[in-house]
């Protein structure tokens with residue numbers, strides 16, 4: 094993905110979170126430069142209400158991006174080999190252990206649900222659901238469905254839910270289109 098805007102194309106919250114760096118394999122573009130950037134992403138992801146905002150210190154902002162990079166390494170390895178390792182699982186488990194004390198089982202209107210008991214300003218409002226989603230994805234064992242976009246320099250990851258399992262692009266509008274244009278010009282050059 095080259096467009097500098099948040100996209101939710103991965104089919105999984107943890108992978109959408111990982112995809113907040115543009116051009117990962119080229120001149121990488123960091124989308125999370127400030128707490129306001131992370132807030133905007135969290136609102137779009139439905140983790141914060143429209144008027145709620147994170148309040149992050151610099152170390153907390155760094156913790157968010159280093160968590161993201163750990164998840165990237167774990168799921169990129171899964172996308173490449175359709176397997177994971179004890180070390181990778183331990184790294185996710187250690188991150189989840191930090192937010193887990195805030196994960197509470199509650200009942201509201203007769204429905205039992207998980208809730209993150211932290212103020213809207215707290216980084217766990219983002220990292221809690223993201224890490225829970227990463228854990229669920231690992232537990233699901235659907236490793237063969239996790240793919241890396243074929244776009245040059247893109248490096249975005251997604252869960253391929255198509256029946257044929259042949260989805261190649263993070264987005265047809267971005268990497269898919271550019272590949273199509275490149276094939277088109279190659280054909281013209283050859284002609």
Ligand SMILES: [Zn+2]
Nearest residue numbers: 094242247268
């Ligand atoms: Zn892509």
